[in-house]
Amino acid sequence: MATVSARRRLRERPLRLTILLTVAGYALVIGTFVLDVPIYPDLTNAQVNALTHAIAVINAVTTVALVLGWYWIRKGEVRKHRAAMLTAFATILLFLVVYLIRVGGGGTKEFVGSTMIRNAYLLMLAIHIVLSIVAVPVVLYALILGLTHTPTELRDTAHARVGRIAAASWIVSLVLGIVTYVMLNHVYEYRFTMLLPPL
Numbered sequence: 415m416a417t418v419s420a421r422r423r424l425r426e427r428p429l430r431l432t433i434l435l436t437v438a439g440y441a442l443v444i445g446t447f448v449l450d451v452p453i454y455p456d457l458t459n460a461q462v463n464a465l466t467h468a469i470a471v472i473n474a475v476t477t478v479a480l481v482l483g484w485y486w487i488r489k490g491e492v493r494k495h496r497a498a499m500l501t502a503f504a505t506i507l508l509f510l511v512v513y514l515i516r517v518g519g520g521g522t523k524e525f526v527g528s529t530m531i532r533n534a535y536l537l538m539l540a541i542h543i544v545l546s547i548v549a550v551p552v553v554l555y556a557l558i559l560g561l562t563h564t565p566t567e568l569r570d571t572a573h574a575r576v577g578r579i580a581a582a583s584w585i586v587s588l589v590l591g592i593v594t595y596v597m598l599n600h601v602y603e604y605r606f607t608m609l610l611p612p613l
Contacts, residue, residue: 428558436551439510446518454518459606462520463599465512470595472512476505477588484581492565502584503557523604525597535597538590545587552580 424431446454457465483498525535556577563571598604 424558425562428555428562431558432551432555435554439550440547442510442514446514454515457516457520459520462516462523462606465516465520466523466595466599469509469512469516470592470599472505472509473588473591473595476502476509477585477592479505480581480585480588484585487577496560499557499560503553506553523598523606526603526605531597531602535594535602539594542587542590542594545583545590549580549583549587552576553584556580 479498479502483495483502486492486498487495525532527535556573559568559571559573559576563573568574
């Protein structure tokens with residue numbers, strides 16, 4: 415009975431859970447960058463590199479899942495669309511765990527290259543970061559609607575409209591993330607820096 419009641423509340427107020435999960439996600443990421451919370455293992459440069467490559471693979475898998483999900487919903491294949499989007503969400507949660515461990519335990523890499531190339535890299539990285547931030551609430555909202563409504567019921571919600579915004583921003587962010595990963599790790603030089611503890 416409690417489960418039915420909780421699901422009904424989610425159906426009626428998906429925005430509340432979206433806001434709660436968005437704030438929790440932002441707090442986790444910001445806390446990792448700003449606070450020196452000793453929950454992450456100390457990583458070597460080799461481990462940071464291995465996690466960086468793993469993140470790129472996770473992002474590539476997520477991108478493929480999102481593109482397939484978009485394709486399948488346009489073809490009216492709702493079950494395949496749902497499976498693809500749930501796969502994308504699961505892989506992005508995996509990304510978050512690996513990313514936080516890498517940054518919290520090992521620091522970051524700074525791009526080293528000519529001014530023009532560095533500026534292009536930083537612009538792509540900035541767009542990637544902004545779109546990732548923007549994508550969080552719209553992805554969560556679309557996901558919550560999709561999980562709490564039947565396909566027929568979804569026609570009377572903002573799921574399709576919000577889902578298009580979520581998928582588009584997410585795909586562009588992921589693609590830019592992969593491009594900047596290739597530039598930083600395989601094409602140009604980088605400088606490794608540890609996160610500094612707060613003063």
